[in-house]
Every structure is written in structure tokens, then in C-alpha cells.
Amino acid sequence: DDDGAWSATAATDGNVEDGPPVVGGAPPVVGGLSANPDPVTRGDDLTLQALNVSDPDGTPTLVEFYDDANSDDLLEPGVDTLLGTDTNGADGWSISVNTTTWTAGEHTYLARAADDDGAWSAPAATDGDVENAPPVVGGLSANPDAITRGDDLTLQALNVSDPDGTLVLVEFYDDANNNYLLEPGVDTLLGRDTNGADGWSISVSTAGWSLGEHTYLAWATDDDGAWSAPAATDGNVENALPVVGGLSANTDPVTRGDDLTLQVLNVSDPDGTLVLVEFYDDANNNDLLEPGVDTLLATDTNGADGWSISVSTAGWTVGEHTYLAWATDDDGAWSVTVATDGDVEDAPPVVGGPIQEAGIWVVVGAGGAKSLTFTEDDMTIVVLTFKGGTANVRLTGDDLAQAAGKKGVLVTGTNVKLADIDLTGTSLASALTVKTKGGDGRAIGG
Numbered sequence: 001d002d003d004g005a006w007s008a009t010a011a012t013d014g015n016v017e018d019g020p021p022v023v024g025g026a027p028p029v030v031g032g033l034s035a036n037p038d039p040v041t042r043g044d045d046l047t048l049q050a051l052n053v054s055d056p057d058g059t060p061t062l063v064e065f066y067d068d069a070n071s072d073d074l075l076e077p078g079v080d081t082l083l084g085t086d087t088n089g090a091d092g093w094s095i096s097v098n099t100t101t102w103t104a105g106e107h108t109y110l111a112r113a114a115d116d117d118g119a120w121s122a123p124a125a126t127d128g129d130v131e132n133a134p135p136v137v138g139g140l141s142a143n144p145d146a147i148t149r150g151d152d153l154t155l156q157a158l159n160v161s162d163p164d165g166t167l168v169l170v171e172f173y174d175d176a177n178n179n180y181l182l183e184p185g186v187d188t189l190l191g192r193d194t195n196g197a198d199g200w201s202i203s204v205s206t207a208g209w210s211l212g213e214h215t216y217l218a219w220a221t222d223d224d225g226a227w228s229a230p231a232a233t234d235g236n237v238e239n240a241l242p243v244v245g246g247l248s249a250n251t252d253p254v255t256r257g258d259d260l261t262l263q264v265l266n267v268s269d270p271d272g273t274l275v276l277v278e279f280y281d282d283a284n285n286n287d288l289l290e291p292g293v294d295t296l297l298a299t300d301t302n303g304a305d306g307w308s309i310s311v312s313t314a315g316w317t318v319g320e321h322t323y324l325a326w327a328t329d330d331d332g333a334w335s336v337t338v339a340t341d342g343d344v345e346d347a348p349p350v351v352g353g354p355i356q357e358a359g360i361w362v363v364v365g366a367g368g369a370k371s372l373t374f375t376e377d378d379m380t381i382v383v384l385t386f387k388g389g390t391a392n393v394r395l396t397g398d399d400l401a402q403a404a405g406k407k408g409v410l411v412t413g414t415n416v417k418l419a420d421i422d423l424t425g426t427s428l429a430s431a432l433t434v435k436t437k438g439g440d441g442r443a444i445g446g
Contacts, residue, residue, distance in 0.1 A: 025057045026056040027122075028056075028115040029113075030053050031052025032050075032126070033049070033050055034048070034126060042164040048094060049092055050086075050111040055116075058116045059115060059116045061087065061114055063113045064114075065083045065109065065111045066081060067080060067109060071107075083097045104132045109126050110124070132164065133162070135161065135222045136163070137159070137170070139157075140218045142155055142216055143155075146236035146238045148240045153203070153235070154203045155201060155204070157220065162220075167200075167220055168223055169220070170193050172189075172190045174190055175187050175215035180215060206237055213235070243336075244264050244336070245265045248340060249323055249340050251404065253343035255404045256347050257314045258312075259311065260311055261310045262279045262323055267327055274328075277307040278296060278298075278325065279296075279300075279311075281294060281324075285321075318345060321341070321342055360395050360411060363392055364392075365388075365430075369409040370408045372385075372408060372409050373408065374411040376416050380444065384434055388426070388427065389426040391422065391423055391430075392424075395416055395417065396419045397416035398415050
């Protein structure tokens with residue numbers, strides 16, 4: 001008291017227990033956590049930044065960043081995945097980490113700070129999504145370009161990859177509306193390749209395709225079901241030309257004035273319908289079909305009985321002719337020209353029809369028939385040929401008629417006999433050949 005006296009001592013008991021260590025007083029504080037970008041595409045880098053990091057009575061020394069392994073929003077070292085540590089907050093407390101091997105889906109990120117007294121802050125948390133990286137198709141090629149309709153087209157996707165997984169297949173389309181947008185159900189699926197060991201490609205027939213420019217598209221999918229952006233390329237589908245395999249002239253040689261039949265052989269159109277075949281006489285014998293220069297003989301528009309024409313040779317020039325033909329289809333394309341040669345021979349002085357007892361004259365040799373064949377009344381078959389000049393031969397008989405044969409003139413009738421041979425158009429170099437077969441052995445004309 002104020003006189004300096006002390007009281008007697010009083011006492012009591014109490015327990016002091018050991019508590020958690022407190023180093024330097026108050027722990028640091030992490031005000032928040034951000035994830036950028038969100039969502040992040042798997043394989044890209046993710047930046048995590050701790051926000052408003054402070055220490056009331058000291059200095060923050062580091063920040064640890066975690067992926068919450070069990071998504072319980074509790075930071076459990078040894079359980080959660082330590083993504084990285086930042087020991088220098090001069091530019092902010094953050095890390096950047098690659099997500100290549102991460103699982104796709106929602107992730108919870110955690111961060112905590114330590115100070116210079118070794119105290120740890122409470123964790124800050126934020127959620128973010130990791131998305132599957134889609135496959136990539138670097139380009140698309142079409143081979144060949146242009147392609148003849150009916151041939152096989154090969155489409156190949158180029159530089160196909162998946163940044164974070166495995167490619168499963170590539171689909172190839174014909175862009176139905178040529179808008180460069182891949183629209184399943186609208187565009188035509190041409191095929192798919194499920195094995196890229198030899199490249200990602202398909203080969204497809206173009207039979208039945210429309211002519212003109214086509215846009216082809218391709219995209220790829222991976223083992224997570226993601227589709228790439230489509231790659232595109234353009235190509236042309238061209239009409240297949242008709243094909244004419246050959247040309248024949250039935251009767252060769254033909255006697256001027258008689259009908260000539262021309263027929264094209266093995267005519268076809270690989271991808272359409274034949275419309276007509278034109279037949280020409282090659283005016284300048286250059287084996288080139290030149291409409292407006294060469295003479296159009298006739299056109300056949302119905303191939304049901306074969307593609308052919310029959311045309312009179314009246315007024316034609318005597319000698320060798322070149323005949324030409326080509327075909328066109330329902331797309332207006334013309335075939336390559338085919339050609340054949342044939343001879344037009346001058347008609348004998350007396351042409352066709354029944355001839356009475358006065359007989360029939362046949363010119364044999366130069367300017368006439370190559371040969372004369374007839375059968376006398378004793379059934380002797382006689383063949384006369386003449387070279388190096390002209391022989392005028394007169395035959396008599398009943399109901400005589402002559403017709404062009406394979407090699408010359410054939411005279412038919414009854415009681416046929418050789419009456420005269422006029423050799424005024426001959427020389428010492430001329431040669432008359434007479435061949436006989438059958439009969440009773442009597443002399444010709446006897």
C-alpha cells in the first residue's frame with residue numbers, strides 16, 4: 001500500500017498446453033487465383049496467377065500452384081499435383097504450365113503463399129476447363145485434275161495430325177453446293193479412311209458424276225471425338241469422249257452409180273449416250289475430218305441396227321476415196337475420227353437390167369472392171385482379166401444381167417456365150433488372161 005506494506009501471497013494452479021507454432025505472427029494472404037485462358041485447349045500453355053498476395057507482418061517468399069487431384073477444394077500436398085512455384089513476385093505471383101498430358105474436362109486450381117517466417121496462407125481456388133485439341137488437316141489433294149468422268153479419283157488429306165491424341169479416321173466429301181462448308185447430310189460422303197499407315201486417302205470412281213468444277217472436302221476425327229476444321233481443294237470432271245473403233249466400206253470397190261454402205265464399228269460412250277454418227281468423203285484426202293471442207297455424206301441418229309449409212313455414188317469421181325466418220329454424245333463431245341479407203345470404179349458401157357440376144361458389152365482393164373466372170377451354157381465358169389490396156393468384151397445370151405462382184409463384174413443369164421473381144425485399146429504390152437473351170441471341155445463361145 002501507500003505505506004509500503006505487502007500482503008500475504010495468494011496462489012492457484014493452471015495448465016499450459018503446446019499449440020501450433022506461430023512464426024512471426026500473422027500468415028500471408030492470397031486474395032484470389034485466376035486461370036488464363038479458360039477454357040484452355042489441351043496442349044496449350046495455361047497461366048495461373050495468385051492475386052493480392054500480401055503478408056501483414058512480413059514478406060511473401062513464394063507461391064505454390066496445384067491441380068486439385070480429387071477436386072475437393074482442399075490443398076493436400078502429396079495428394080494434389082504441384083504444377084509449379086514462383087519465388088519472385090516482382091512481376092506478380094504466377095506460373096505458366098503446359099497442358100499436353102492433362103485430362104480433358106473441369107479442373108480445380110489451388111494456390112498458397114509462404115512468408116519469410118515460414119507461415120503458409122490459406123489456399124485460394126478457381127475452376128477452369130481443359131478442352132480436347134482437335135485434329136489438324138493441313139491440306140487436300142485431288143489426283144488427277146482434271147479427271148475424265150468414269151475414271152478413278154484419288155483424294156489425299158495432307159499433314160494430318162492430332163496434337164494431344166490419336167487420329168481415328170478421315171472423311172472425304174464432294175461439296176454439293178460448292179460453299180466450302182462441310183455439311184454432313186448435305187454434302188456427298190465419298191468415303192473414309194480409317195488407317196493412316198499409308199497416308200489418309202481414298203480412291204473413288206467418278207462414273208455418273210456431273211461435269212464441271214467440283215469442290216472436295218476432308219476432315220479428321222480423334223480418339224476424343226473431336227473433328228478438325230475441313231480442308232478443301234477444287235477439281236474438274238470432264239466428259240469422256242465417245243469411241244469409234246473403226247470404219248468399213250461395204251462394197252469396195254464400188255461401181256460409180258451404185259450404193260455404198262459405210263458402217264462404224266465398236267461405237268460406245270463410256271459415260272453417256274451416243275446421239276449420232278456423221279460420215280464424210282475426205283475432199284482433200286488428208287485423213288483429217290474438216291467440216292465445211294470435207295463432204296458430209298449422211299448422218300445416222302439411230303444405232304439400234306448399227307451405225308451406218310447407204311449412199312449413192314452417182315456423180316462421184318473415179319478413183320481412190322478416203323471415208324471418215326465420227327460420233328457425238330449427249331454432252332456434245334465428238335470422238336476421234338476414224339478412216340478407211342475405198343475405190344470408185346467407172347461403170348461398164350452397159351449398166352444392169354435384163355439384156356436380150358443383142359448381148360452385153362463389158363469393159364475389162366484400165367478404166368473398167370478388173371475382171372469379168374460368167375458361166376457358159378455348158379456350165380464352164382470363165383474368168384477374163386486384162387492388163388496393160390482395155391478390152392471390150394461382148395457376151396450373148398438370154399436374160400443377161402451384170403452386177404459388181406468382189407473383184408470385178410459378174411454377168412448372169414442363160415445360154416451365155418462369149419461373142420466378141422475388141423482389142424483396139426491394146427498394145428504389145430497388153431495381157432489377156434482367160435481362166436476356165438468345169439464344163440464339157442468345148443471351146444469358149446463354141
